[in-house]
Amino acid sequence: MEYKETLLMPKTKFEMRGKLPSKEPGFQKRWKEQNIYEKMLKKREGCEPFVLHDGPPYANGDIHLGHALNKILKDVIIRSKFMDGYKVPYIPGWDTHGLPIETAIQKLGHNRKEMELADFRKLCYNYAMEQVEKQKAGFLSLGVVGDYDHPYITLTKEFEAHQIEIFGKMAMNGLIYKGLKPVYWSPSSETALAEAEIEYKDVKSPTIFVKFPVKDGKGILDTDTSFVIWTTTPWTIPANLAICLNKDYTYALVNSEKGKLIVLEELVDALWEKFGLQEKQLLKTFKGSELEMITCQHPLYDRESLIILGDHVTADAGTGCVHTAPGFGADDFFVGQKYGLPAYCNVDEHGCMMSDAGEWLAGQYVDDANKTVTQKLDEIGALLKLEFITHSYPHDWRTKKPIIFRATTQWFASIDKIRDQLLEEIDNVDWIPKWGQQRMHNMIADRGDWCISRQRAWGVPIPIFYAEDDTPIMDQTVFDHVAGLFKEFGSNIWFEKEAKDLLQEGYTHPGSPNGVFRKETDTMDVWFDSGSSHTGAMVERGLGYPADLYFEGSDQYRGWFNSSLIIGTAVHGHSPYKQVLSHGFVMDGKGVKMSKSQWNAVAPGEITKKYGADILRLWAASVDYQADCSMSDEILKQISENYRKVRNTFRFLLANIDGENDFTKADLVDVNTLPALDKYMLIMLADVCEKVKKAYGEYRFADVTSMLTNLMTNEFSAYYLDYTKDILYIEKKDSNRRRQVQTVLYYAVDTLVRLWAPILTHTAEEVNDFFHTEEESIHLGAFPVVPIFENADEIKEKVARLMLIRADVFKALEEARAEKIIGKSLEAHVIINVNDEDRALIEEYCGNKFNQWLIVSRVSFSVDELKAYEVCQIAVEKCEGKVCPRCWNITESNAEDGLCERCAAVLE
Numbered sequence: 001m002e003y004k005e006t007l008l009m010p011k012t013k014f015e016m017r018g019k020l021p022s023k024e025p026g027f028q029k030r031w032k033e034q035n036i037y038e039k040m041l042k043k044r045e046g047c048e049p050f051v052l053h054d055g056p057p058y059a060n061g062d063i064h065l066g067h068a069l070n071k072i073l074k075d076v077i078i079r080s081k082f083m084d085g086y087k088v089p090y091i092p093g094w095d096t097h098g099l100p101i102e103t104a105i106q107k108l109g110h111n112r113k114e115m116e117l118a119d120f121r122k123l124c125y126n127y128a129m130e131q132v133e134k135q136k137a138g139f140l141s142l143g144v145v146g147d148y149d150h151p152y153i154t155l156t157k158e159f160e161a162h163q164i165e166i167f168g169k170m171a172m173n174g175l176i177y178k179g180l181k182p183v184y185w186s187p188s189s190e191t192a193l194a195e196a197e198i199e200y201k202d203v204k205s206p207t208i209f210v211k212f213p214v215k216d217g218k219g220i221l222d223t224d225t226s227f228v229i230w231t232t233t234p235w236t237i238p239a240n241l242a243i244c245l246n247k248d249y250t251y252a253l254v255n256s257e258k259g260k261l262i263v264l265e266e267l268v269d270a271l272w273e274k275f276g277l278q279e280k281q282l283l284k285t286f287k288g289s290e291l292e293m294i295t296c297q298h299p300l301y302d303r304e305s306l307i308i309l310g311d312h313v314t315a316d317a318g319t320g321c322v323h324t325a326p327g328f329g330a331d332d333f334f335v336g337q338k339y340g341l342p343a344y345c346n347v348d349e350h351g352c353m354m355s356d357a358g359e360w361l362a363g364q365y366v367d368d369a370n371k372t373v374t375q376k377l378d379e380i381g382a383l384l385k386l387e388f389i390t391h392s393y394p395h396d397w398r399t400k401k402p403i404i405f406r407a408t409t410q411w412f413a414s415i416d417k418i419r420d421q422l423l424e425e426i427d428n429v430d431w432i433p434k435w436g437q438q439r440m441h442n443m444i445a446d447r448g449d450w451c452i453s454r455q456r457a458w459g460v461p462i463p464i465f466y467a468e469d470d471t472p473i474m475d476q477t478v479f480d481h482v483a484g485l486f487k488e489f490g491s492n493i494w495f496e497k498e499a500k501d502l503l504q505e506g507y508t509h510p511g512s513p514n515g516v517f518r519k520e521t522d523t524m525d526v527w528f529d530s531g532s533s534h535t536g537a538m539v540e541r542g543l544g545y546p547a548d549l550y551f552e553g554s555d556q557y558r559g560w561f562n563s564s565l566i567i568g569t570a571v572h573g574h575s576p577y578k579q580v581l582s583h584g585f586v587m588d589g590k591g592v593k594m595s596k597s598q599w600n601a602v603a604p605g606e607i608t609k610k611y612g613a614d615i616l617r618l619w620a621a622s623v624d625y626q627a628d629c630s631m632s633d634e635i636l637k638q639i640s641e642n643y644r645k646v647r648n649t650f651r652f653l654l655a656n657i658d659g660e661n662d663f664t665k666a667d668l669v670d671v672n673t674l675p676a677l678d679k680y681m682l683i684m685l686a687d688v689c690e691k692v693k694k695a696y697g698e699y700r701f702a703d704v705t706s707m708l709t710n711l712m713t714n715e716f717s718a719y720y721l722d723y724t725k726d727i728l729y730i731e732k733k734d735s736n737r738r739r740q741v742q743t744v745l746y747y748a749v750d751t752l753v754r755l756w757a758p759i760l761t762h763t764a765e766e767v768n769d770f771f772h773t774e775e776e777s778i779h780l781g782a783f784p785v786v787p788i789f790e791n792a793d794e795i796k797e798k799v800a801r802l803m804l805i806r807a808d809v810f811k812a813l814e815e816a817r818a819e820k821i822i823g824k825s826l827e828a829h830v831i832i833n834v835n836d837e838d839r840a841l842i843e844e845y846c847g848n849k850f851n852q853w854l855i856v857s858r859v860s861f862s863v864d865e866l867k868a869y870e871v872c873q874i875a876v877e878k879c880e881g882k883v884c885p886r887c888w889n890i891t892e893s894n895a896e897d898g899l900c901e902r903c904a905a906v907l908e
Contacts, residue, residue: 003886003899006907007729008738010655014770018647020612024762028140031777037090037145039780044087052077053538053547053577054146055560056093056154056530059131060100063138065586065631066553068604072620073583073701074551075144079758080696083783089543090146092139093533096128096155097459098526099189099398105458117457118495124458125492128155138605143613143761145779152537154460154529161487162536163529164463168479170570175414176452178464178472180343182326182333183451185406187351187366188399191455192410194525195447195558199397202390205232206370209275209319209384210377211261212243212296212305220290225253225260227296227307228271228384230318232391235369237377238357239325240298241341242306244332245288246313249320255281258384262291264320271319275384288313299382300373301358310335327407330448343407349455351404366404411453411462411522418570419444425565425575432581432699433626439557440565440580450566452525459523461494465503466518467511478503494519531563534576550577554584581699584628602631611636614760618643621701621759642709646756647763649712652721653749654770656728657742669736669743671787676845677853678744679789680799681720684711685751686786692755693783701759708755716748723855730887732906751784798841801871805838808869809854816876826888828856829880833866833873857881857890 052074057067074090082088105123106112112120136148152159170176184193211226227243245251252265256277263271265285272280294307312331313322326336327345336343346354353369355362361372377383394403415422422444431437453462463482465473481504485493494502499519508515539545546568552560561580568576588602607616619639623629657663671682688711695703724741731738749771757764757778768778775781789795809832813825822828830851834842839861842850851859857879866873879890884900886907891900899907 003903006886008731008733009729010652012651012655012658012770014651014654014658014767016648016651018612018614018643018763020614020762021609023766024143024608024613025141027762027765028143031145031779034777036777036779037147039776040082040145041087041089043780044082044085047085047087049544050081050086050088050549051538051543051547052081052088052090052549052551053534053543054091054093055550055552055556056095056152056533057135058098058100059094059096059128059135059153060104061131063135063604065602065604067135067138068142068616069583069586069620069625069629070551070553071139071144072142072617073625073699075142075146075761076617076621076696076701076758077549077551077699078145079761079779082779083754083758083781084693084697085782089541091150091152091537091541091543092136092146092148093152093530093537094128094132094135094154095526095530096132096153097124097523097529099191099456099458101128101131102456102458112457118492120457121492121495125155129153141608141613142604143617152533152541154526154533154536155490157487157490158540159529159533159536160460160491161483162540163460163524163532164479164483164486166532166535166567166571167463167524167528168476168483170413170567171474171479172476173570175417175570176411176474177414178409178411180407180409181412182328182330182343182405182407183410184394184403185349185351185408186396186399186401186403187349188401189396190349192408192451192453193396193403194451194527197397197525197527198394198403200392201395201400203393203402204388204390205393206234206374206386207232207389208234208374208377208386209271210237210299210323211258211382211384212240212299214294215297215304216295218294220286221253221262221294222260225262227262227321228319229321229323231323232389233328233366233370234373234377235347235353235366236325236328237323237373238300238353238361239327239344239346240305240323241303241326241344242308242324242332242336242339243296244308244310244313244322244324244335245291245320246311246315247287247289247292247309249288249313249315251286251288251291251320252282253284253286255279255283262321264315266315267320274387299377299380306339306341308335308339308341328405330405333407345407347404347406367402410451411464411520413450413452413528413566413570415444415447415449415566418566422565422569425569429575429577430579432579436557436580436582440561443558443562444565450525450563452528453522454525456523459526460491460529462520462522462524463494464520465499466520467509468514468516469511471509471511472520473509473511473517475509478507525563527559527563528567530560531567534564534568535571538576545572546574546576546578548577549579549581551581551583554582556582581626583625587628587630588632607636611640612762614762615639615643617759617761618705622705624702642705643760643763645713645717646709646760649717649721650749650752650763650767652717653745653752654767657745657749658770662733663739663742663746665746667734667739667742668746669739671743671747672789674740674743676795677799678740679792680795681715681744682747682787683789683792683795684715685748686788686792689751689755689784689786696758704755705759708752712752720744723853726852726855726887726889730903730906747786751786753778754781754784757781798845801838801841802845804871805832805834805842806854808872808874809856811869812867812874812876813856821876822878825855826857826890827879829858829860829877830854830856831860831862831866831875831877833862833864835872838872 078088078090101124110123184198186193209228209230214221214223214225229243250265251262252268253262254268257279291307292309296305298305324332326332326341327343333343346357348354351366353361353364374386396403426440499517564576688707692704692707727737727741753764753767764778816822846853866875881890881892882898884891884903885898886903893900
């Protein structure tokens with residue numbers, strides 16, 4: 001007889017190799033056909049909702065690994081919350097207005113300035129929708145779930161209408177105003193920017209020290225005296241209107257070979273050394289307050305520069321005499337207002353000097369003007385020193401080019417009026433990581449009013465009309481009317497019709513006696529678009545307010561988290577989110593941030609085609625995502641190896657309980673009748689199950705993958721499945737002992753597949769196809785309920801003791817193997833000396849199957865002195881007897897066919 005044929009070897013069609021790239025599209029197609037998302041909502045009808053509000057990615061270009069990390073982890077949250085019993089509506093969104101789309105259209109050959117604005121906007125609209133579809137396909141390829149058939153998109157009529165309603169409400173509450181002040185201006189984009197659109201880079205800049213001679217010293221200073229100013233932006237010198245001192249600082253009048261100079265007293269020595277001056281005669285000192293209202297002669301133009309006072313003047317750099325150009329800096333602007341100085345701006349929207357700067361300078365870009373102005377100052381003897389410094393300077397985060405501060409008339413949302421309320425709301429939010437709270441607090445505490453107007457074509461228009469006397473019309477009926485127009489026709493109607501045709505019929509205004517109106521041409525900051533989504537998407541779709549969770553990259557503290565908080569609090573009275581979770585950036589293997597410009601970005605599609613989406617999902621769930629995380633081929637190979645271990649454990653479990661081994665749910669035995677060692681595995685399963693569910697709830701996904709992988713590879717694969725092979729393969733198919741082990745394996749699969757389902761979405765569905773749960777899809781199920789035993793702690797304590805004994809035996813076996821006493825462990829006869837308490841424990845938990853638990857052929861107990869190990873004494877001999885040709889245990893049986901008694905009984 002061929003005894004091999006009598007063994008109940010594992011059998012399953014669940015493949016060892018995942019073949020994920022070829023299998024996953026099939027699962028995704030099935031889920032779409034099954035309407036899994038709709039069924040998830042229906043199944044949890046009436047349950048407590050959990051709303052994760054999706055921050056809209058920008059619709060331009062293929063998705064990148066940052067997108068993938070974000071969407072995968074959101075999907076893990078959605079699925080785990082569903083399995084925990086929540087109703088989880090999830091509406092993906094897209095941000096679709098702004099400069100990058102305008103630039104993309106122009107790169108396609110369409111000149112915005114040579115065509116009708118409405119026609120250009122239609123091209124932008126169509127391009128944006130194409131990008132949405134492209135990115136949607138990319139996200140769905142990751143195995144994500146949500147209402148992708150009905151996303152929210154910021155260019156849709158309904159969304160734009162809600163945005164106008166929000167603007168109107170803020171305007172009527174006095175939170176929207178038009179004003180002239182210096183703003184971040186991007187010459188490369190030809191528009192104002194908000195703080196959220198600024199990033200800082202180190203640049204090398206010229207820094208100059210310049211003499212401003214006194215014109216009217218007010219009886220305090222003579223006209224042969226000069227104030228010395230310092231600036232890193234020589235191009236702003238032509239706009240200088242004042243020199244600002246600190247009223248409390250002490251200033252020194254010092255004679256030198258360059259004339260009498262005034263600087264901060266404490267800086268005299270350092271400055272004289274910098275200027276290379278030898279003569280240094282201190283003539284007199286003054287408090288800054290004594291010099292107020294003295295006038296100086298501008299070195300380049302026939303106009304005065306006024307000495308003024310300001311608290312922003314410090315002693316840590318420069319000369320203590322601050323060059324002040326109210327048209328080119330926030331501090332300069334505000335201090336200039338106190339003295340009635342105009343916000344003089346002589347630079348145009350392209351960053352070029354205007355004609356009133358003089359023929360010698362007009363038309364030059366500010367960087368070029370730096371050199372020209374410096375040379376002119378040197379020629380007339382006003383330049384004391386030129387040097388270059390490297391410092392952090394603001395850049396347009398889209399074009400990556402430097403910005404300037406430029407006074408222009410813009411629309412602003414007031415932060416000052418609601419700042420205290422915003423700070424209070426920040427304290428009421430649960431921030432993960434905790435440092436997010438302080439970061440957001442500092443941003444709101446320090447930020448100025450939000451410049452919301454943009455000089456762009458592709459955006460939601462600012463819904464303001466002007467009367468004949470230039471009065472901006474703030475009228476609720478007008479805002480409501482415009483919102484209605486946008487809801488019916490979309491925002492393009494603003495650019496297709498004249499102002500009188502956009503206003504309600506018969507509208508009158510005291511500022512327009514002749515019934516003439518004009519409309520605003522600026523559009524809204526795109527952060528106002530996405531920052532309105534809590535109303536335009538969440539509230540509009542009946543998801544309520546606030547959301548349970550906002551989850552985006554850490555750059556959104558200055559972006560979406562920020563704008564959403566401001567608008568939400570302004571309109572609804574409190575924060576739009578209860579909890580904020582953030583993740584870091586994706587870096588390459590060398591720790592460099594992945595970006596197209598660095599040529600190190602790996603497209604998610606390349607990874608899913610080679611490895612599969614589940615490998616990418618496992619990576620996302622395994623990394624410390626709250627910090628910056630790395631991606632490389634080496635990392636993917638390691639993740640693939642971890643996946644292989646998980647898959648192979650599932651395969652072995654399935655192979656011993658699927659239909660081919662004639663085991664069904666009906667064959668389960670009462671868990672209370674299980675031997676203690678089997679109960680121990682269910683206890684371990686239950687412990688991990690509870691810890692994993694807690695970790696999911698706290699967004700600790702790396703802990704989830706670690707706990708599940710360790711349980712499968714250590715407790716199951718390396719321990720339980722190793723020694724129970726002797727039961728599963730050898731015993732009769734329907735023997736009670738075999739059914740007991742299969743019961744443990746059944747609970748293991750049922751538990752593990754559900755716990756892995758939010759992460760390994762495709763693999764879990766594949767396991768479920770072979771396991772045959774009652775659900776149509778594993779993703780319509782719930783987290784498992786594992787049997788609980790009253791004496792669980794006692795069992796864990798006793799098995800922990802047994803494991804110490806087992807570890808000693810395994811060490812002794814390894815030594816015997818090294819000494820060539822035995823080869824395989826089944827060749828071993830283990831002689832063990834344990835104390836009475838341990839002997840009783842072994843008898844209670846292992847009975848006469850102690851050798852089976854140790855995977856050896858024979859165990860003898862002895863009271864003789866043997867080699868001492870950690871908790872017992874052990875000797876290992878080569879086991880004498882015949883090898884059973886069926887189970888490979890060494891037996892003392894004298895049967896002719898060599899079978900051991902157990903195998904003989906099974907075959908009868």
